[in-house]
Amino acid sequence: MIKVLGKIGLLVSALTVAAAWLVVLRLKSVPVPLLVVYGLLLAGSVAGLLWPGLFGRRSTRRRVLAFVGVPAGLGTLGLYLAVVYYVTDLPVLLALAAAGCLGWAAAALLRGRRRAGGSDTRQTRRAFLLGGAGLVLGVLSGWSVSRVERQRREMLARREHQRQAAVRAPGARRRVADGALRVFPIHTGDTIVTYGQFYGGLDGWEGLNGYVRTLVNKAQIVVPVYAYLIDHPRHGLLLVDTGVNREQAHDHDGYYDMTSRLLSERDEYQMTSQQDLRVRLARLGYDAKEVSTVFLTHVHDDHAGGLRYLPQATVVMDRRDWDHGVLYPYSFDLVRENLSFPAFDSGAFGAFPAGQDHFGDGSIVLLPTPGHSPGHMCVLLRMDEGGVLFMGDTLYTLPHLAVDQVRQMTIGGADTIHQIEAARRIQNLLASDAGVVPLFAHDNTRYQSERVLSAFAHGTPGKEGLRELRAHMEAVLTPGWRLRPGHTPHFVPAASGTGWGRVEFR
Ligand SMILES: [Zn+2]
Secondary structure, three states: OHHHHHHHHHHHHHHHHHHHHHHHHHHOOOOHHHHHHHHHHHHHHHHHHHHHHHHOOHHHHHHHHHHHHHHHHHHHHHHHHHHOOOOOHHHHHHHHHHHHHHHHHHHHHHHHHHHHOOOOHHHHHHHHHHHHHHHHHHHHHHHHHHHHHHHHHHHHHHHHHHHHHHHHOOOOOOOOOOOOOEEEEEEEEEEEEEHHHHHEOOOOOEHHHHHHHHHHOOOEEEEEEEEEEEEEOOOEEEEEOOOOOHHHHHOHHHHOOHHHHHHOOOOOEEOOHHHOHHHHHHHOOOOHHHEEEEEOOOOOHHHHHHHHHOOOOEEEOOHHHHHHOOOOHHHHOOOHHHEEOOOOOOOOEOOEOOOEEOOOOOOEEEEEOOOOOOOOEEEEEEEOOEEEEEOOOOOOOHHHHOOOOOEOOEOOHHHHHHHHHHHHHHHHHHHHOOOEEEEOOOOOOHHHHHHHHHHOOOOOOHHHHHHHHHHHHHHHEOOOOOEOOOOOEEEEOOOOOOOOOEEEEO
């Protein structure tokens, strides 16, 4: 009785694993006909590899195994490699197969020895065959590791070559050394997100539900990733966030771990060689090596990626984000020793109960805005003609300031409450000081593409430029922080059904 239950349990778990794999394949957008083939092969593998071993007679068992189980298993593996071919997965899969073969061979040897006092020829022969296969697969996996690594290096070398060409391309600027404070928006690439993750916070994109939807939902848009450079007459060259790095955008296999690659077959970032942070800085007349301080609004990787290029910089970030852990340690590898955690002990700042006057002269104030991440902070830069509030990801775009009408995906629970609280404090700060303009990390509206980029084209918007930005803000939002007509986002799917959708404001 217990034996039968055990067998049924084993069969159920094998079927569950097969079903889970089908779900993963579906999430990866494997088309339905192919999914059916996978399903058949998986059913064949389960039936051929497991069923006869558990229930059949010895002679039928071997036949089913040879004619159904093994071919279906190999077919599944082959199809997986062919369809979702990740170069760096290959050595791993080969190594796993080699380990399996060797383990099996060892078991066969031991079994043969136990049964016939060390002289069961069939078991010994099987052990040698399997052991040989294991060794061959092991050698193959070792060989492919070096090949894969060489291909990766060549690809990265090509990218590096393109980067250097982009720095030398005509049209670069010379730095103006007139002692003026300058701020430059740095477009470091784009990220592909689901529309709901970006704009659906009030339509159920919250917490675990929201996270699952980001994996399943196919309504995707492309939004920019911005960092901001501050050339400060007293404090040197500063950055607010750093954008993405080259590996994030191009080295899929080298950057994502195997689990991430099982769930997603494409990079979530796009970056041209001109959008490399180092290229952007060089084209403005600066050198990435001169950046002394980075204010990191939060640890997320589209903000921390460029730290790879700034090993000399002090990285100022909220300790709560660091303690909570980083998703891709790779981005932080070179700056681990340079982290600086503000104490937030400079007293209240407007509606914010705590703040950090970073340089002690009021020029840069760090404001805790937890919610999007546990230690998210906004950065307020004060200049003679007014101020700039760098939002990080507390609010993605200008319309998100209407937090009761447009909301990005939130973590849920207390985090959502904190994020809305932060949004209200930001509204309060902007309302109380008409000279302050918000700058966003992912604004995909005309505010960024037409207004911000032209106002900061030379880094010095002046009082007039800041006033025009505020005027645009007030044309989009009412004083009560509601959207005026014509500014509510809607998703428009891609015309041909391929590629990404876009956002229309109506
Ligand atoms: Zn973020």
